[in-house]
Amino acid sequence: MSLFDKFEKTAALYNSLSEMGKNPFAVVMEEVLGPxxxxxxGRETVxxxxxxxxxxxxxxxxxxxxxxxxxxxxxxxxxxxxxxGTFAGHKSLERALADYLGLNYCVVFSTGYxxxxxxxxxxxxxxxxxxxxxxxxxxxxxxxxxxxxxxTIRFRHNDPESLDKRLQxxxxxxxxxxxxxxxxxxxxxxxxxxxxxxxxxxxxGAYLLVDEAHSFGVYGAKGRGxxxxxxxxxxxxxxxxxxxxxxAAIGGFVASNHPEAEYLRFxxxxxxxxxxxxxxxxxxxxxxxxxIALTPALxxxxxxxxRRLHAALTQxxxxxxxxxxxxxxxxxxxxxxxxxxxNFLLDRGVYxxxxxxxxxxxxxxxxxxxVSSAHSGDDIDRLVGAYGQxxxxxxxxxxxxxx
Amino acid sequence: MTEPGVEExxxxxxxxxxxxxxxxxxxxxxxxxxxxxxxxxxxxSVSVLDVVMEVEDAYDISIPVNTIxxxxxxxxxxxxxxxxxxxxx
Numbered sequence: 001m002s003l004f005d006k007f008e009k010t011a012a013l014y015n016s017l018s019e020m021g022k023n024p025f026a027v028v029m030e031e032v033l034g035p036x037x038x039x040x041x042g043r044e045t046v047x048x049x050x051x052x053x054x055x056x057x058x059x060x061x062x063x064x065x066x067x068x069x070x071x072x073x074x075x076x077x078x079x080x081x082x083x084x085g086t087f088a089g090h091k092s093l094e095r096a097l098a099d100y101l102g103l104n105y106c107v108v109f110s111t112g113y114x115x116x117x118x119x120x121x122x123x124x125x126x127x128x129x130x131x132x133x134x135x136x137x138x139x140x141x142x143x144x145x146x147x148x149x150x151x152t153i154r155f156r157h158n159d160p161e162s163l164d165k166r167l168q169x170x171x172x173x174x175x176x177x178x179x180x181x182x183x184x185x186x187x188x189x190x191x192x193x194x195x196x197x198x199x200x201x202x203x204x205g206a207y208l209l210v211d212e213a214h215s216f217g218v219y220g221a222k223g224r225g226x227x228x229x230x231x232x233x234x235x236x237x238x239x240x241x242x243x244x245x246x247x248a249a250i251g252g253f254v255a256s257n258h259p260e261a262e263y264l265r266f267x268x269x270x271x272x273x274x275x276x277x278x279x280x281x282x283x284x285x286x287x288x289x290x291x292i293a294l295t296p297a298l299x300x301x302x303x304x305x306x307r308r309l310h311a312a313l314t315q316x317x318x319x320x321x322x323x324x325x326x327x328x329x330x331x332x333x334x335x336x337x338x339x340x341x342x343n344f345l346l347d348r349g350v351y352x353x354x355x356x357x358x359x360x361x362x363x364x365x366x367x368x369x370x371v372s373s374a375h376s377g378d379d380i381d382r383l384v385g386a387y388g389q390x391x392x393x394x395x396x397x398x399x400x401x402x403x
Numbered sequence: 404m405t406e407p408g409v410e411e412x413x414x415x416x417x418x419x420x421x422x423x424x425x426x427x428x429x430x431x432x433x434x435x436x437x438x439x440x441x442x443x444x445x446x447x448s449v450s451v452l453d454v455v456m457e458v459e460d461a462y463d464i465s466i467p468v469n470t471i472x473x474x475x476x477x478x479x480x481x482x483x484x485x486x487x488x489x490x491x492x
Contacts, residue, residue: 135456145468152468156456166465171490358449 017339024342024354034058035374040351046379048369049353051186053218053326054288054298055374056248062287069283077276081108082265085276093286097241097253100293101224102233106255107264110277112213112242113140114270115252119209119240120144120180122268126151129176132166132206134158136187136361141180141211147270157185157361160196167204177206183215183226187360187368189327191219194230202235209238217246217292218326223299243277246292249285251277302326302373305380309371312384316391317398321366329355329366330387333396338365341394348386416462417481423457424477436478455480464488 017023031039035055036047079085090108098106109115124131126149133141136157145152156162179201181192201208212225220228227233243251292298310324321329332338335356342354353368421434427446440446455466464487474480
């Protein structure tokens with residue numbers, strides 16, 4: 001029995017969520033009705049808890065490209081990128097991503113999670129290198145460090161000075177130093193001061209990897225991410241991203257101006273030992289990439305929606321985690337209240353994400369709204385309506401007013 | 404002089420850690436070197452990492468995540484800090 005004992009506490013919490021109401025971790029989209037609508041528990045619901053930032057899940061050109069790839073290349077590659085799973089489509093998507101980013105090299109992985117795992121574990125040698133990571137980095141960056149076996153040091157979230165101190169006191173025995181941060185952090189929707197991190201990392205001879213999973217396609221004049229918005233695309237060392245958000249497929253990539261990034265193809269076990277993305281996946285990701293590059297109006301619409309929602313939620317007095325961004329999080333004092341508020345919204349036909357400690361920064365419980373360019377005026381009205389009622393019903397979600 | 408709830412121990416590091424843990428010690432557990440941070444104090448693994456960040460800034464040292472994941476008790480944390488202070492100082 002001892003194998004399962006450790007799960008008891010979590011299992012009790014998980015099961016109690018289902019008893020108290022609907023379990024945020026067991027939601028099923030019974031029928032998908034469009035990029036921003038699905039049927040959940042029999043009810044048509046506005047999706048504001050998916051990361052379909054540029055609304056590409058039903059882009060006709062992407063669907064047509066995926067169908068063509070299915071017909072012409074079959075359902076799967078049945079092999080890994082390293083061995084027998086690299087088709088012409090994988091290579092041309094790598095080229096297209098590098099061009100989109102204005103970087104020279106790009107390596108496609110099977111998921112975004114795997115891309116970071118593969119980049120970190122493929123780049124660092126546990127016997128001589130060290131990794132320094134922002135404390136709020138995504139689980140895949142922590143897991144990449146663990147897989148690498150290298151010494152890993154955390155620095156305070158979005159605090160270049162904290163990184164500076166830790167680089168300063170590093171044991172000189174370390175040869176390679178890799179710093180990992182994200183562009184936009186997905187829990188709060190807050191942005192990294194990438195330029196300052198570039199300066200600190202390079203001052204100490206460290207390499208900088210920026211994960212732009214949530215900011216690719218969304219930030220910067222050309223949609224290259226927070227690095228572009230901060231004017232440091234050519235200063236960072238490695239750029240990682242995913243196909244599962246703005247590109248609405250599944251897969252990930254690492255791009256760089258270092259020719260040695262190509263070494264990941266033999267140094268990275270997460271590249272070598274898992275099946276490559278299917279032809280249809282690659283085709284839809286490529287078509288979505290072409291589409292977002294040619295249609296800047298998508299990004300403009302996303303930001304228009306984000307600003308409108310952020311302004312409305314601010315008006316309701318809700319306690320928001322960050323300035324306007326494609327992720328808008330409302331903070332709640334306890335996980336019980338977050339759970340009740342999450343159910344309250346779902347009962348009003350609005351699906352968002354609930355996040356509770358320990359998966360959140362600073363012990364906060366939060367409701368995370370992810371905005372899409374595909375949210376219609378009607379979708380936004382429903383979101384605003386439901387959040388307005390929530391603000392009334394849950395005073396603890398509001399900013400305390402001075403009496 | 405010993406604060407109430409803190410076992411007498413002449414180690415300054417130990418006392419400093421106790422002060423950092425105090426706001427998280429919701430159950431009022433008497434803090435000894437044998438207290439298990441996760442099991443006894445019911446501090447989740449991420450909070451342990453955050454306490455360690457405070458410790459790092461207090462002592463101007465870096466404690467690798469790899470080391471933290473092996474630490475179970477308050478005494479082990481104190482010993483790790485001593486070892487790192489020695490190595491980095």
